[in-house]
Amino acid sequence: MAAHTRDWDAFVVPADEGAVHMDLAVDGITCAACMGEIERGLARLPGIRKARVNLTNQRLAVDWHSDMTGADEIVAELSRLGYTAHPFDPARQKDRRDQAGQALLRAMAVAGFAGMNIMLLSISVWSGNATDITPETRDFFHWLSALIALPTIAYAGRPFFVSAGRALRAGRLNMDVPIVIGVSLAAAVSVVQTMQHQHHAYFESAVMLLFFLLVGRYLDHNMRGRTRSFAENIAALKVEVAARIGPDGSVREVPLSKIAPGDLVLVMSGDRIPIDGVIEEGTSEIDQSLITGETVLHPVTKGERVYAGTVNGEGTLQLRVSVASGATLLDEVNRLLETAAQAKSLYVRIADRAAQLYAPLVHGAALLTFVGWIAFGLDWQASLVIAISVLIITCPCALGLAVPAVQVVASGQLFRSGVLLNSEDAIERLSDVDTIVFDKTGTLTTAEPVLVAGEAVPQELLANAGRLALSSRHPLSMALVKASGSILPFKDVTEVPGAGVEAVIDGKGLRLGSPAFCGVREADVEALLKWYPGSSIIAAKHGDQPAVLLPVRQSLRSDAAEIIEQLRHVGYKLEILSGDRQGAVMAIAAELGITNWKAGMKPGDKYAHLEALKLSGRKVLMVGDGLNDAPALAGAYVSLSPVTAVHLSQAAADAVFLGGRLQPVADALSISRRARRAIEQNLWISALYNVVAVPVAVIGLVTPLMAAVAMSASSIAVTANALRLRWGHNGSRKLEP
Amino acid sequence: MDVLIYLIPAALCLGLLGLAGFLWSLKHGQYDDLEGAKWRILEDDDLESVREDVPVASAK
Numbered sequence: 109m110a111a112h113t114r115d116w117d118a119f120v121v122p123a124d125e126g127a128v129h130m131d132l133a134v135d136g137i138t139c140a141a142c143m144g145e146i147e148r149g150l151a152r153l154p155g156i157r158k159a160r161v162n163l164t165n166q167r168l169a170v171d172w173h174s175d176m177t178g179a180d181e182i183v184a185e186l187s188r189l190g191y192t193a194h195p196f197d198p199a200r201q202k203d204r205r206d207q208a209g210q211a212l213l214r215a216m217a218v219a220g221f222a223g224m225n226i227m228l229l230s231i232s233v234w235s236g237n238a239t240d241i242t243p244e245t246r247d248f249f250h251w252l253s254a255l256i257a258l259p260t261i262a263y264a265g266r267p268f269f270v271s272a273g274r275a276l277r278a279g280r281l282n283m284d285v286p287i288v289i290g291v292s293l294a295a296a297v298s299v300v301q302t303m304q305h306q307h308h309a310y311f312e313s314a315v316m317l318l319f320f321l322l323v324g325r326y327l328d329h330n331m332r333g334r335t336r337s338f339a340e341n342i343a344a345l346k347v348e349v350a351a352r353i354g355p356d357g358s359v360r361e362v363p364l365s366k367i368a369p370g371d372l373v374l375v376m377s378g379d380r381i382p383i384d385g386v387i388e389e390g391t392s393e394i395d396q397s398l399i400t401g402e403t404v405l406h407p408v409t410k411g412e413r414v415y416a417g418t419v420n421g422e423g424t425l426q427l428r429v430s431v432a433s434g435a436t437l438l439d440e441v442n443r444l445l446e447t448a449a450q451a452k453s454l455y456v457r458i459a460d461r462a463a464q465l466y467a468p469l470v471h472g473a474a475l476l477t478f479v480g481w482i483a484f485g486l487d488w489q490a491s492l493v494i495a496i497s498v499l500i501i502t503c504p505c506a507l508g509l510a511v512p513a514v515q516v517v518a519s520g521q522l523f524r525s526g527v528l529l530n531s532e533d534a535i536e537r538l539s540d541v542d543t544i545v546f547d548k549t550g551t552l553t554t555a556e557p558v559l560v561a562g563e564a565v566p567q568e569l570l571a572n573a574g575r576l577a578l579s580s581r582h583p584l585s586m587a588l589v590k591a592s593g594s595i596l597p598f599k600d601v602t603e604v605p606g607a608g609v610e611a612v613i614d615g616k617g618l619r620l621g622s623p624a625f626c627g628v629r630e631a632d633v634e635a636l637l638k639w640y641p642g643s644s645i646i647a648a649k650h651g652d653q654p655a656v657l658l659p660v661r662q663s664l665r666s667d668a669a670e671i672i673e674q675l676r677h678v679g680y681k682l683e684i685l686s687g688d689r690q691g692a693v694m695a696i697a698a699e700l701g702i703t704n705w706k707a708g709m710k711p712g713d714k715y716a717h718l719e720a721l722k723l724s725g726r727k728v729l730m731v732g733d734g735l736n737d738a739p740a741l742a743g744a745y746v747s748l749s750p751v752t753a754v755h756l757s758q759a760a761a762d763a764v765f766l767g768g769r770l771q772p773v774a775d776a777l778s779i780s781r782r783a784r785r786a787i788e789q790n791l792w793i794s795a796l797y798n799v800v801a802v803p804v805a806v807i808g809l810v811t812p813l814m815a816a817v818a819m820s821a822s823s824i825a826v827t828a829n830a831l832r833l834r835w836g837h838n839g840s841r842k843l844e845p
Numbered sequence: 846m847d848v849l850i851y852l853i854p855a856a857l858c859l860g861l862l863g864l865a866g867f868l869w870s871l872k873h874g875q876y877d878d879l880e881g882a883k884w885r886i887l888e889d890d891d892l893e894s895v896r897e898d899v900p901v902a903s904a905k
Contacts, residue, residue, distance in 0.1 A: 140884030164879030213871055221864040225857060245849070252853065 114349065114361035116179035119195040123171050127157055130179055132168045133344035135192040137161060142191070150187045153177050153710070165337040168193065194344045197363035206333055212326045214262040219319040222260035223312065226253045230312040230816070237307055250302040250309045257311040261295055264318050267325060283463040283508055286470065291317060297496045310500055313815050317508075320823050324512040331519045335528040339764065342751055345773040350382035351375070353426065367429055375425040378581030382417050384438060385427030387411060392423030393584045395557075398754050400733045401549040401687030401709075403557070403662055405583075407642055416737060417754040419583045423603060437735070441711050444739030445760060448715060457533045459511040462791055466507060470798075474498045477806045494817055498805040501815050506794035506822035511787055513830035518783035521833065525775035526766040527748075534762035537746035538776055539784030540727045544675060545718065545744070547732030548686035548696055553662035554768055555733075555752040557584060558592035560640055560659050565648075569656055572613055573648040576601065576620045580609045584646055587660045588620075608646075616651030621645045626655040633657065639692030661692070663700065671770040672700045675777075681726070685714050687736045714740040731773060733757055748773060786833055790826045 109398065123129035137143065143161040143236070146168065150159035155176025157416055161168050170182060186193040229249045272284035273444060291314045298309040349361045353372040367373065367383055375381050382396070393405040396418040405421060408414060410495035413425065415438060456464075482488060518535050522528075529535070543558035546552050559565075565573075574592025577585035579601040598611045608621010619626050623633045626647035633645050636657050643661035676682060684705035686693045693707035706717065714732075718740050721728050730737070733753035741747040741758040749761035758764055765772035804810055870876070 139885065140881070143881055143884060144888050161881060162878040163884070166876045210871060213876070214868060217864060217867050217871070221860055225860055229853075230855075248849070252857075256857075 114180065115352075115366075118362045118366050119197070120174070120179055126173065127171050127480045128174045128179075129169065129171050130168070130182070131195065131196045132183075132186075132193040133341035134161070134166060134168050134186065135345050137163065137166050137191070145189060146186065146191065146492060149185055150182065151187055153181060156182075165334070166197075166341060167337075171606075173458075173625070181656060192345065195207065196340070196344045197365050209326070209329050209333055209448050212267065212322060212329055215267060216319065216322040216326050218260055219264035219315060219322055222256045223315040223319045225818075226256055226312045229253050230309075233309075243305055246307070247302065247305055250298075250311075253309060253311040254302055255298055257295060257298075257315050260315055261291060261318065264315075264322060265291060268318075268321070280460070281464045281467050282460045283511075286463060286467045287317070287321065287508055289467075289471075290314075290502075293496050294430070295383050297493060300571060301493070310497075310815065313500055313819060316816065317819065321508050324509050324516070327516040328512045328519075331516055331523070332529065332532070335519070335523060338523075339528055339758075342766075369385065369429050371429045372428055373427045375420045375427060376581070377420060377422055377424055378583060379420050381414050381416055381420055381425075381427070383416050383427070383429055384413070385429045386413050387425055388428045389426040390423050392425055393421035395419040395421065395661065397688075398555075398733065401547060401734050403549055403644070403688055403692060403738055417432045417735065421582055422607075437711070441735055441738050441756065444711055444715050445742050445756075448743030448760075455533065457511075458536050458787060458791075459507075462510075470499065470502045470802075473502075473802060473806070480806075481808070494805070494808040497808070497810045497815070498802060500797050501801045501805040501810050501818065506797055506819075506826045507791070509823055509826050510790035510794055513827045514783050514786045514833065517830050517833045518779055518786075518826045521779050522763070522776060523781065526772040527779075528764045528766070529762070530764065531761075531762045533782045534746060536787070537727075537762065538729065538780035541680070541729040541746060543681040543683065543721060543726045544729045544731065544773075545683045545685055545721075546702075547730075547734060547737050548684055548693055549662060549688055550733040550752060551731050551737075551750060552668050552684070552696060552700070552770070553664055555750070556590075557587045557644070558663045559587045560643060560661055560663065565656055565658065567654075569648055569650055572618055572650065573620050573658070576609055576611055576618055576648075576800055579603070579611075580620070582662045584644055585620075588646070588658065613650065618651075619647075619649045619655075621646065623655070623657065628655050628657060641689070641695050643692075664696065665768060665770045667769045667771055669700055671774050672702065674774055676701075678777075680777075685709050685717060685732075685740070687734065705745045709736075711736045711739050715743050718743050729777070732761075748776060786830055790829055793825050793829065794822060797825075 120128040134146070137146070140163070143163055147159050150156050150170065153172075155173040156170065157173065158171040159168065160170075163470050168186075172182070183193055183195070199526060203756045221458050229252055233246055233249050244834065263402050268284045271282065272288040274283040275285060294310040294314040294317075298311050298314070301309050307534065313439050349363055350367050351359050351361050351374040352367060353359050353374050359374050364382060371390060373383060377392070377787075381660050387408060387410050389410060391407070391409040393407050394414060395403075396406050396415065397403050398417040399415045407523075408425075413430070414425070474495045477498050478491050481491035481494055486494075515535060516590065517533075519529055522535075536589050542555035547827060570588075570592045571594065574594030575596055577588040577592075578594055580603065598613065601609050601611045603609050604625065607625040608619060610617060610619050610621075612618070623630075623645055626649040636645060640659040640661065643659040646658050646660060647655045648658060649655035672682065674835060682702050682704065684693060684697050684702055686705070686707050687709055688707060690707040693705055697705040699701070709717070714737065717773070718728055722745070727745045730740050730747040731749070732741055732747070733750050735754050735756055737749075738754075738757045738760045741749060741757055747761040748763050748765055751758075751764050751766050753761070753764070763776065765776065797818070801810075804814075
């Protein structure tokens, strides 16, 4: 960690009785033993009131008296125990207790309780109707059912009423509209039947329908909540803080939300630049591959603008935090994002498309039934009862569950494959894809640079250079450390600002740094760059021996070639759109065998290219991570972004994938294709059920018992079909054509 | 069958009791960490529950 202290007060929130509260994301809680160890370890600190690990979302909540222990001591104790922990930025952590989920669970509990009790009464009535129930007992049971059902529908039905109301106000039809009509009509006609001392009432159908649907809603919500909390943990562990320089010159680390435009921020050598700003003091080279896709280091100096997500090289920088001024890359990206977001809202979900087809059909059928029976000579009230029973039997139970059931199972599988969904309909859209457009830097390649052709370097020199690199904070030195596997830094290393590091080994000077620092001629560097396009060259020199040039560049993800080959085999059209230079992109494209590639693309170019693809009727999956990809990610039919991506891109993407491999991209496609198939099967199952049930209802033969059995059977069939997705598909799966 | 008049309300009350119990447990965060709860029953370090180093709230 940097030398300056962190402003811990910015991370804690007041709790009751004078204590303070802090939530931390803890990396590496894998088992119950860790949980006990952390809680016991923290309990030993003075003043700790409560330390509780939540194993489900891997978080730690601590309440303590701030006058007895500091937040820094808590984090220090955790790291002494072997856990990396980082507090959440209170301003960014939304909704500590999941309000929406709890409301759904409460509604589900109420509907479940009511449904079971009404079912108990209904079964008595059904068996009584077949034997010798007295009309008084039956009426008593019906009134009791009404007493339970009506408040339940009013309470547990709220999520559906709200959503249906919103859709109708916007002039659309969604799945909740027929659900609300079905439930309200079932309740209303049951009350009328009860008042007229009829044999049948439909209270249990209405309430059980709500219960089944709420189960689906809750599971769906829960799965996305898990994804969301996981993503929040990752954000917290990425240590998103900035070192603010106070008016008195003191430096304190604060959460990003506490930084305002105009603040002065210190960026040490090797640190990630936390926030957009203009350089006030200092010169350096920055790695801006996350922003432009370009892998070559870019020199910056006073007055130039730098972006969050880039990595600072040698020098120390002071930034003046600035808001977008209207003429920068970020503004252009933001403008394009707005355009892209407007274009995207056109997608209509499968369930809503089904509802648009289904609702007029069913309501038309009910109307025809009503008119038909009147024409046939039945009185209007009996005709109405039959028409309503048509509505109830076609009650959209199976249809309402068809999509959510599959969605829950599929998003669980995606989660296990390391894909976290941002948007609800990502699965449906992923299954439609026929073209995949990749960004190069950070997407096809890893985010960190590695040493290429390391085997050509003399072993002893590589080992020494690696140990020397441990003392440098330059972004490229990590590549050398990794390649050599060094762990022991040299003593007495001198750093030459803007050039490199130097130490005396075996009586001879060892230098590591820029080629010029090691006395290499410019022409030699040029020649090497021809061999390794797009790489950055560093040099090492020991004593009088000739200097050795070390090309460093971002390399392909370990399984990139294999996954690309798989995707091509399945029939996806593949393209690369990169902001990097021609040579670097060409090399990667040749290695992967992708013939459609474009280099030097600006954010607007990428977006325009995607628009062109869209116009030619392609459904494009965009995979990218940089700021320059953000508009393309937002404008694509569907998009994925690695977890190393900049904030803006992650927010614009439909899903985020974890890890250093490309496998999750292939998994996301294959899982969503299978999910799409299951969704379609489910829609057919419920359609088939309706084809059988509706004619029976139209001729007026439906009893409530039949309705209840048929509805439950169709719901169970649909759910079982969704669960089938899980069978025999654990771990990574091959794509099927 | 007159017995039903008070048996059924009694049954409903029992059911309501169960519902109230569930809502209570939901409100008190019993479902916040389903993963950890199953392991916590195996821990036995909560036997000595009195701790001297924590100040009582009123003493502050």
